[in-house]
Amino acid sequence: MAIRQSEFPHDFLWGASTSAHQVEGNTHNQWTVWELEHAKSLAAQAEYHYKDLDNWDDIKAQAKNPDNYVSGSASDHYARYKEDIELAHSLHMNALRFSVEWSRIEPNMGSWDSQAIAHYREYVSKLKKQGIEPVLTLFHFTVPVWFSEMGGFEKRSNSKYFIRFAEKILTELGGDIRYVITINEPEVYAFESYHLGHWPPGAQSKRAALTVLRNLISVHNQTAKMIHSLHSRYKVSIAKNSNYFYPGDDAVLSVKSAQAMQYGQDDYVLKRVVKQCDFLAVNYYFSHRVYGYRTHNPNEHVSDMGWDMAPADLEFVLERLSRKYKLPIIITENGCADSSDAKRQWWLKETFGAMQRALKQGVELQGYLHWSLLDNFEWDKGKWPRFGLLAVDYTTQERTVRRSARRYGEVVKKIRRI
Numbered sequence: 506m507a508i509r510q511s512e513f514p515h516d517f518l519w520g521a522s523t524s525a526h527q528v529e530g531n532t533h534n535q536w537t538v539w540e541l542e543h544a545k546s547l548a549a550q551a552e553y554h555y556k557d558l559d560n561w562d563d564i565k566a567q568a569k570n571p572d573n574y575v576s577g578s579a580s581d582h583y584a585r586y587k588e589d590i591e592l593a594h595s596l597h598m599n600a601l602r603f604s605v606e607w608s609r610i611e612p613n614m615g616s617w618d619s620q621a622i623a624h625y626r627e628y629v630s631k632l633k634k635q636g637i638e639p640v641l642t643l644f645h646f647t648v649p650v651w652f653s654e655m656g657g658f659e660k661r662s663n664s665k666y667f668i669r670f671a672e673k674i675l676t677e678l679g680g681d682i683r684y685v686i687t688i689n690e691p692e693v694y695a696f697e698s699y700h701l702g703h704w705p706p707g708a709q710s711k712r713a714a715l716t717v718l719r720n721l722i723s724v725h726n727q728t729a730k731m732i733h734s735l736h737s738r739y740k741v742s743i744a745k746n747s748n749y750f751y752p753g754d755d756a757v758l759s760v761k762s763a764q765a766m767q768y769g770q771d772d773y774v775l776k777r778v779v780k781q782c783d784f785l786a787v788n789y790y791f792s793h794r795v796y797g798y799r800t801h802n803p804n805e806h807v808s809d810m811g812w813d814m815a816p817a818d819l820e821f822v823l824e825r826l827s828r829k830y831k832l833p834i835i836i837t838e839n840g841c842a843d844s845s846d847a848k849r850q851w852w853l854k855e856t857f858g859a860m861q862r863a864l865k866q867g868v869e870l871q872g873y874l875h876w877s878l879l880d881n882f883e884w885d886k887g888k889w890p891r892f893g894l895l896a897v898d899y900t901t902q903e904r905t906v907r908r909s910a911r912r913y914g915e916v917v918k919k920i921r922r923i
């Protein structure tokens with residue numbers, strides 16, 4: 506990776522990202538309940554969903570096993586976080602995005618678990634000791650069972666419970682926190698959970714999905730105001746998934762459709778939250794090539810999950826969002842499922858190039874957090890997709906630093922001049 510130090514600001518955040526339910530293990534929330542109910546049927550449908558993947562033979566046994574769909578001990582990060590943070594430090598990271606698990610902190614409505622709060626306080630203090638900036642996420646797709654039984658984010662009047670939880674966490678951990686992400690990928694959550702029905706509560710209603718999305722927008726705005734009223738040092742954002750849409754030919758229809766898709770995806774949410782964002786948190790995974798009304802990707806490089814890999818297009822996402830919203834940007838997720846670690850190094854190299862070009866174009870880019878620090882439970886796909894810089898053996902919980910991660914660490918070391 507040819508990197509010129511000067512292109513990245515000296516205080517650039519270099520690190521990785523995780524979410525509580527995907528790595529901690531032994532959580533009890535609406536996802537845990539749903540996994541146990543759906544593991545068998547997800548395993549039975551695996552062949553139908555994944556048989557066309559190039560790596561089907563490699564993942565078949567896992568994908569057809571119901572255990573794959575139960576998070577269980579996941580990567581046991583709740584118990585092993587010290588080791589994981591030390592590994593992040595050894596890779597020269599200076600930032601880590603993580604989420605706090607609401608169901609641990611408030612297992613029953615209105616009652617706080619002091620041990621869980623103490624755990625996250627120690628977690629943040631461990632990060633600080635290792636010179637790692639915590640980037641805190643408050644909602645990353647999981648809620649306590651009691652909250653989902655009350656209708657979750659589908660009911661606007663339930664927002665107050667989330668805001669109360671957010672206030673509690675910031676009051677308890679706030680001294681060491683600067684960056685706060687209120688909500689992760691609001692549309693992904695609203696549509697997967699309430700329209701496509703792939704995720705709990707499994708609803709299939711466009712109306713419900715739109716209601717949830719609007720409520721999440723309002724939750725962000727109220728939570729951000731509350732956080733800003735606590736202290737002016739906080740920098741708050743929503744983590745916005747942003748794919749890149751481009752026309753596959755110069756037909757007017759393709760050009761207009763790609764523009765409309767980009768607008769629909771980015772701007773519906775962003776224009777409604779931008780006043781309550783101090784920076785933009787951007788999650789980038791893929792691009793869509795648009796012909797007429799449809800997407801048809803080149804599929805030249807494909808990840809283990811069949812996602813078209815176009816890491817260099819990150820540049821265009823960054824440039825568009827920066828031009829339009831005029832805020833600093835932190836990339837809060839970016840990465841690929843690559844169990845053999847054959848493509849991750851290439852992905853990183855292309856991504857670094859895209860960031861350098863965006864910086865040269867004047868984008869105020871402040872950080873890069875790779876998804877993920879370690880192999881994680883990948884929602885309805887379960888454990889076979891491997892996104893980690895650190896490989897996890899789910900039987901022994903042993904961590905291995907992947908080759909690409911070592912290379913990432915070396916490049917960061919060089920850029921940070923350490």
Ligand code: FCB
Pocket residue numbers: 524527689690693746788838876883884892
């Ligand atoms: C994002 C999610 C994250 C992870 C990655 C692969 O949409 O925010 O939890 O699942 O995709």
